[in-house]
Amino acid sequence: MDIHERPCPVCGGKDYTLFAKEKVERDKITQSTYSSRKEPEFMRFRLVRCRDCELVYAPSIPDMSFLDSAYGEASYDSDEEARRAALSYAKALSPYVDRLQNKQDAVDVGAGNGALLPLLKKQGFARVIGIEPSQAAIDAAPDDVRRFLRKGLFTQEMIEDLHPSLMCSFMTLEHMPNPDDFVKASYSALSAGGGVAVVVHNYQGALNSLLGLRSPIMDIEHLQLFCPKAIKTLLSNAGFENIAVEPLKNEYPLRYWLRLSPLPKVAKSFIARLLEKLNISHSQFSFNVGNLLAVGWKR
Numbered sequence: 001m002d003i004h005e006r007p008c009p010v011c012g013g014k015d016y017t018l019f020a021k022e023k024v025e026r027d028k029i030t031q032s033t034y035s036s037r038k039e040p041e042f043m044r045f046r047l048v049r050c051r052d053c054e055l056v057y058a059p060s061i062p063d064m065s066f067l068d069s070a071y072g073e074a075s076y077d078s079d080e081e082a083r084r085a086a087l088s089y090a091k092a093l094s095p096y097v098d099r100l101q102n103k104q105d106a107v108d109v110g111a112g113n114g115a116l117l118p119l120l121k122k123q124g125f126a127r128v129i130g131i132e133p134s135q136a137a138i139d140a141a142p143d144d145v146r147r148f149l150r151k152g153l154f155t156q157e158m159i160e161d162l163h164p165s166l167m168c169s170f171m172t173l174e175h176m177p178n179p180d181d182f183v184k185a186s187y188s189a190l191s192a193g194g195g196v197a198v199v200v201h202n203y204q205g206a207l208n209s210l211l212g213l214r215s216p217i218m219d220i221e222h223l224q225l226f227c228p229k230a231i232k233t234l235l236s237n238a239g240f241e242n243i244a245v246e247p248l249k250n251e252y253p254l255r256y257w258l259r260l261s262p263l264p265k266v267a268k269s270f271i272a273r274l275l276e277k278l279n280i281s282h283s284q285f286s287f288n289v290g291n292l293l294a295v296g297w298k299r
Contacts, residue, residue, distance in 0.1 A: 003060050008050040009179055009224055010057075010234045016048035019056050020213055024220060033220065034070040035134070036082075036112060036171075040216040040262065045223070053233040056203050057224035061177055068153055071133035071175075079113060079140060084284065086115035088250050089170050090123065093197055096244075096295050097123045097166065101193050105129060105162040109154045109182065110172030112137045114145040125166065131158055156185040164189050170199040171291075173234075174222040183238040190298045196240060197295045199248055200226040205290025214262040217290075231294045240296025248293040 007014045024043050033041065045058035062070075097103070104127070106120040111130025120128045130149045132138055138149050150158055154169075154176070167186035173179040186196045201217040202208065203225040208215045217225060226234075228245050235243050263271070272281070 003062060005060055006177070007059075008053065008055055008057060009177070010055045010230050011050065011053040011237070013050050013052040015051045016059070017051065019047040019049045020044060020218065022046040029220075031073055031075040034074040036074075036137070040219065042214065042218060042262075043220040044213075044218050045220060047218075047225070050230075053230045054204075054227050055224055055230035055233075056227075061223050064153070064177065067175075067177065068133065071153065072135060072151075074134045075136055079115075082112045082115040085170070085250065086119055088248065089116055089168075089199065090119035092199075092248055092293050093168070094123065096195060096197060100165050100195065102191065103165050104191060105164045106166040107131065107159055107162060107164050107168070107189075109167070109169040110175070111149060113141040114138075114149050116168075116170070117145055117148050120166070127162070129159070129162060154182055154185075156189065159185075159189055162189065163191055165191055165194045166197065167194070168197040170197075171201070173198055173200050173226070173231075174217075174224055177223055179224065179234060180237065183234055183240070187238045187240060187298055192298060194298050195295055196235065196298075197293065198231065198235075199291055199293050200231055202227055202247075202290045202292045204228070205247075205288075208290040211262060216262070226292065228292065231292060235294060235296040238296075239298070241299055243294065243296040245292055245294045247288050248291045249288045250291060 022045055024045065046060060047056050048059055049056050103124045106125040106128045108116050109131045111132045114130045117128040117130050128148055131154050132149050132151060133153050135151060138146060138151055141149055152158060167190060169182065176182055183196060203217060204227040208217055232243050232245055
């Protein structure tokens with residue numbers, strides 16, 4: 001794993017304070033380490049906080065070849081959670097999609113098994129495309145969805161044949177070594193009046209602040225962590241206007257919320273058995289756990 005240095009990936013600043021020391025056990029890095037919705041491992045790169053835009057980020061990160069391989073070979077076993085997340089995203093997007101004057105192509109970057117794509121189609125887009133680096137996630141997609149998925153880490157060249165009215169990326173910007181490249185490419189690709197929509201973790205959220213370094217968002221996968229000021233700065237610097245930032249509720253089964261908790265494994269195992277015995281393990285609950293939806297518009 002080759003490491004390279006970088007300034008703040010949102011504003012380019014180099015003035016920062018230490019946020020968290022590195023905690024990486026390289027012998028524990030497996031195929032699940034770079035998979036979505038995994039059980040927290042609580043490993044992380046050294047994190048700093050930008051004095052200008054308040055982004056928390058790792059100034060020293062793996063090179064692109066490592067990330068491409070890690071995500072390409074990542075395991076995948078979260079179909080149910082992906083479906084529930086997609087429903088939450090589609091519901092939150094709906095009032096913004098209604099504002100679009102045209103609905104040509106919709107692109108979802110970090111699409112997983114493509115669970116959001118049929119929902120975007122139902123919202124009236126002529127064509128839907130998902131970008132996803134994990135082959136396992138693509139293989140898990142239904143046959144009628146898999147054909148709309150393109151494999152790889154996002155580059156602007158992957159969507160040159162499209163005319164997007166909507167570019168979206170949910171819980172993915174934290175994983176990108178250059179999130180500013182994504183939003184700038186989105187602005188360039190979007191048709192006039194088009195929108196970008198992203199969902200990110202908010203490290204300043206009440207629950208994440210309470211859990212501190214035991215929050216599941218403190219993860220080796222996350223090269224940066226956002227807050228309202230940082231995500232608004234990112235979109236604004238790319239040229240987006242009328243930016244809205246709002247909290248987002250997620251709905252998942254109880255067993256998934258338990259998986260994300262910082263409880264010891266013994267306690268998790270006991271509670272999981274109890275939930276199964278009470279027949280509520282798969283019951284759905286909606287919580288605001290500190291995620292943000294941000295939407296910006298191209299003039």
